[in-house]
Amino acid sequence: MGGQAQDRPAVIGGGVMGSAIAAMALGHGVPVTLVEIDGEAVELAKGRVAQQLRHGRLMGAFPDVAEGELTATTDLSAAKDATAVIEAIIEDDKVKATVLGELAALVAPGTPLITNTSGIPVDELAEAVERPADLLATHFMNPAYLIRTVEVVRGPRTGQSTLDAVLGLLERLSRKPIVVGDSPGFVTSRLLHPMINDAARLVEEGTASVEAVDELMQGCLGHPTGPLRTADLIGLDNLADALRALAERTGDPRHAPCALLQSKVADGHLGRKTGRGFYEYGKVF
Amino acid sequence: MNDVSTTATPARTPAAVTREIREFLTGRIKQDVPVDQDLFRTGLVSSMFAMELVVFLEQTYGIAIVGPDLKLDNFRTVEGMTALVGRLLDE
Numbered sequence: 001m002g003g004q005a006q007d008r009p010a011v012i013g014g015g016v017m018g019s020a021i022a023a024m025a026l027g028h029g030v031p032v033t034l035v036e037i038d039g040e041a042v043e044l045a046k047g048r049v050a051q052q053l054r055h056g057r058l059m060g061a062f063p064d065v066a067e068g069e070l071t072a073t074t075d076l077s078a079a080k081d082a083t084a085v086i087e088a089i090i091e092d093d094k095v096k097a098t099v100l101g102e103l104a105a106l107v108a109p110g111t112p113l114i115t116n117t118s119g120i121p122v123d124e125l126a127e128a129v130e131r132p133a134d135l136l137a138t139h140f141m142n143p144a145y146l147i148r149t150v151e152v153v154r155g156p157r158t159g160q161s162t163l164d165a166v167l168g169l170l171e172r173l174s175r176k177p178i179v180v181g182d183s184p185g186f187v188t189s190r191l192l193h194p195m196i197n198d199a200a201r202l203v204e205e206g207t208a209s210v211e212a213v214d215e216l217m218q219g220c221l222g223h224p225t226g227p228l229r230t231a232d233l234i235g236l237d238n239l240a241d242a243l244r245a246l247a248e249r250t251g252d253p254r255h256a257p258c259a260l261l262q263s264k265v266a267d268g269h270l271g272r273k274t275g276r277g278f279y280e281y282g283k284v285f
Numbered sequence: 286m287n288d289v290s291t292t293a294t295p296a297r298t299p300a301a302v303t304r305e306i307r308e309f310l311t312g313r314i315k316q317d318v319p320v321d322q323d324l325f326r327t328g329l330v331s332s333m334f335a336m337e338l339v340v341f342l343e344q345t346y347g348i349a350i351v352g353p354d355l356k357l358d359n360f361r362t363v364e365g366m367t368a369l370v371g372r373l374l375d376e
Contacts, residue, residue: 272333
């Protein structure tokens with residue numbers, strides 16, 4: 001188990017998702033180049049990756065191999081010789097398009113360009129790259145090093161060789177990729193995010209407490225954590241952004257983030273990453 | 286005269302460590318847990334909270350939990366964590 005000797009992925013963005021994807025690869029013995037925007041962000045990302053590697057080890061998520069070497073830098077050109085590039089920056093279509101355009105111009109033709117997104121259609125982003133056949137999307141769940149199943153999104157212009165290369169990489173990293181077509185929110189976000197929004201509305205309306213919603217969904221319907229604890233793990237700001245994007249692209253106003261979600265974001269209560277969201281947390285990650 | 290310091294920090298007895306871990310758990314999961322209860326099997330503790338437990342023990346007792354000690358079985362029960370802390374404090 002573990003990556004092949006030639007795997008040298010680059011991860012662009014060392015936030016919660018980017019660092020977790022990097023940790024997942026490093027834990028499988030694969031060297032990773034991680035690019036962040038400035039020195040402070042590089043240091044934060046390195047600390048996050050180190051902690052996520054420990055978490056993965058604790059949970060038995062990695063094979064018994066030496067960790068890959070992490071190269072963390074602010075220099076985007078460090079991704080030039082990567083065997084695959086995973087863009088995991090903020091969930092903003094314009095910013096993603098800009099970065100993907102720069103990456104497409106940097107790497108060799110045929111290098112898979114992977115945008116990690118919870119719901120921005122691949123074909124929208126494909127407009128920004130020189131070779132749309134090299135682009136596809138993944139939607140890793142958080143934490144990426146613990147959740148093996150990965151949603152892989154093939155756009156209408158994604159090439160077969162790109163898809164095959166990405167599936168091969170994911171399988172070498174012990175992931176279970178599930179390929180779906182291109183659509184706003186793909187499958188998982190299209191189903192999960194509106195449900196979380198409705199769960200928050202039920203709390204907002206006074207129908208049920210946060211705990212009651214989650215306990216019912218866990219105990220009656222087998223949801224692993226309950227929708228509101230899941231929201232805290234996703235990050236309420238990310239969730240609100242994704243819901244806005246879903247509302248815009250589907251034209252369904254019910255997908256717009258509810259008032260309670262918006263107020264928590266405005267108050268800086270973004271979930272587990274800030275220590276408070278629908279629940280209170282200790283600060284570890 | 287015996288050369289015994291009266292200002293040294295009291296030794297962390299297993300009973301004290303057990304009490305402190307249980308207090309931490311009670312504060313976070315809002316219920317008291319028997320020392321031999323499997324926190325993961327009973328669903329009281331998630332994989333994310335498991336890492337918080339590791340950090341809590343490291344910071345509270347000034348220990349580093351690394352290598353083969355960093356495995357879930359060491360954190361399944363309060364008594365298991367007490368034993369781990371005791372061993373690492375003795376090293």
